[in-house]
Amino acid sequence: MEPSNFNLDYRRKMLRKRKKxxxxxxxAILISLILFxxxxxxxxxxNFITTIQKVDDSDKKEFIVCIDAGHGDWxxxxxxVSGCEEKDIALNIALKLGELLSSEDDIKVIYTRTSDSLxxxxxxNDSLKERIKISNLANANLFISLHCNxxxxxxxxxxxxxxxxxxxxANEDFASYLQHELSSLNxxxxxxxxxxxxxxxALAVLEKTNATSALVEFGFxxxxxxxxYLKSKPGQSACAEAVxxxxxxxxxxxxx
Ligand SMILES: [Zn+2]
Numbered sequence: 001m002e003p004s005n006f007n008l009d010y011r012r013k014m015l016r017k018r019k020k021x022x023x024x025x026x027x028a029i030l031i032s033l034i035l036f037x038x039x040x041x042x043x044x045x046x047n048f049i050t051t052i053q054k055v056d057d058s059d060k061k062e063f064i065v066c067i068d069a070g071h072g073d074w075x076x077x078x079x080x081v082s083g084c085e086e087k088d089i090a091l092n093i094a095l096k097l098g099e100l101l102s103s104e105d106d107i108k109v110i111y112t113r114t115s116d117s118l119x120x121x122x123x124x125n126d127s128l129k130e131r132i133k134i135s136n137l138a139n140a141n142l143f144i145s146l147h148c149n150x151x152x153x154x155x156x157x158x159x160x161x162x163x164x165x166x167x168x169x170a171n172e173d174f175a176s177y178l179q180h181e182l183s184s185l186n187x188x189x190x191x192x193x194x195x196x197x198x199x200x201x202a203l204a205v206l207e208k209t210n211a212t213s214a215l216v217e218f219g220f221x222x223x224x225x226x227x228x229y230l231k232s233k234p235g236q237s238a239c240a241e242a243v244x245x246x247x248x249x250x251x252x253x254x255x256x
Contacts, residue, residue, distance in 0.1 A: 066140035069094035080221030096240035159189035
């Protein structure tokens with residue numbers, strides 16, 4: 001073989017080798033591009049399952065209370081005579097209540113919201129679904145929704161009331177403990193327990209949650225006296241304490 005031919009052959013061989021190497025590298029990049037998102041999605045899915053399992057485990061040891069501060073973000077709820085908003089009163093009482101309940105050794109607190117920012121809030125309907133989902137995924141034992149009323153046709157209307165879903169006796173019992181404690185504060189009139197007879201009128205959060213549930217309307221913020229009390233720090237603390245006592249009393253009644 002002449003040296004020039006040898007060189008040509010050698011160069012061709014090298015070129016073929018280089019081409020093959022390039023092909024291998026390209027395929028490796030393509031495969032990893034396809035596999036990477038797949039691995040990521042499997043990983044996030046397994047994280048999700050772990051989170052739920054963790055909640056299930058803690059359920060065996062603890063009594064779980066889901067606190068739902070009504071409204072939030074762009075949904076202010078009703079507005080008081082002096083301009084205060086239902087969503088803020090509900091959140092303040094919710095956080096205070098959560099603090100009190102968390103001090104109990106065997107109670108685990110779950111919130112549907114802990115601030116005014118609700119990234120998942122797109123429509124009021126979404127909001128209710130999400131609140132129910134949070135409570136149900138956590139296997140909450142109790143679900144309590146916190147609200148304020150208003151009636152601008154009659155600004156004399158005032159008073160505290162507690163709503164429950166009558167399909168379970170437990171809901172009525174839970175609501176009675178709450179209403180008893182709240183009406184004992186004597187800051188307003190006692191409007192008593194309320195329940196809906198028609199499923200169409202059902203308050204969605206009470207209808208769909210798996211937990212024993214109740215919805216408290218602390219008072220009418222369209223009424224000067226109710227609003228004055230409910231927007232004040234001492235008023236909010238007293239309401240949180242009353243709800244806390246109601247929850248503890250109901251919980252104790254279960255073990256009797
Ligand atoms: Zn409300």
